[in-house]
Amino acid sequence: MPLKKKAAKSAAKTVKKPAAKTKTAVKKTAAKKKPAKKKAPANVMGWAPGVPKEKPKGRVYDGPLSVNARPKKTDRIFFGTGGVPHSAKPQSHPGAIKRLHELGLGVYEMEFVHGVRIRPETCEEVMAARKETGVRVTAHGPYYINLYSLEAEKLEASRKRVLDTARALQACGGDGACFHPGFYQKRDAAEVYAFMTKQVGELADILAEEGCPVRLDPETTGKGSQFGSLDELTGMTRELQGKNVGMTVDFAHMHARSAGAKNTYDEFAAQLEQIKNKAGKAALASMHIHLSGIAYTEKGEAHHLELDESDMNYPDLFRALIDFGVVGRVVCESPALEYDALIMQKAYRKLNGS
16 A cells, blocks of 8 residues: 655554454654655566555654454464564564564564574563464574575585574574575576585484474575575475475565566466475465565566555465465565555455455
8 A cells, every 4th residue: 555645743553452443554654854765767667556666765664553353263374574563662572572462463573684693581582472472483594695605614604594593493482494595696507406405405404403393494586596486495395305394485576586477366376286286285284475565677576565555466365375275374574564464464364254
């Protein structure tokens, strides 16, 4: 939904109980220091019709939030945010979990963007908050991971970052360590696939030996230069059956990687059919999904967008997830975080008859 251009006058309201009726969240811009609008290059696509092609920078999300009505039937898919919600106070991992619970959301993905830095006492607080609220906890590994690095030192550092993500997640009582596997670096795709599969298998073995129950979930990526197509990850999951390896399916990334395709019900259904056939039916029973609006060029992902400012066809995606009986979690990675997570949850529940 387009951002309303009004000055913010109040902080986010604290919601203690789900409201009887659902209201659309209001997002406001900062009252001070309005930055100059940064228009996207002409070759960048992905906006909904009529929406100005501007990168969503400089926006402050401090409008009121209203939670969705309680569902009439049990949710099979839970929604949440990748990163601390804008309205969380304090801005911390435990604060994020408590705020998501207040909003009726059920997933929190810790973002270890620049490194796995979390204190043992914070892990204990996250574990306690998770047990108290029932919010599911996942984690996103650092962006500096490349399991096909041609430099031994960088490869070992990448392996350590994956392991550290899983170990931190274990200490927090969570599951599902998401990470971007790496880059082709203009090498043969089959060679990169074989090497990546070997690396992920070895990392899963190390974690198993340590008694770490966290599943490794390499993510479908948004650019053709990055390893991580759905073909590659479903193939890897099939080859590594018996090891604790799954995948993070980012439908926005796959939409961007295809330069605007893979955005209809039939295409979503074909992707889910491929996951079922190659990775097994169990893969649909515990899906780790990422979703947001996304801008893209012919080469793939440019940057994330707010959900309703984008052309991302999430209603048809949710129809396909429901029709295939998918169980799992959807992590919202849009700039609007909890605002868009609530929009997703509302749309899913309406289609699911709740």
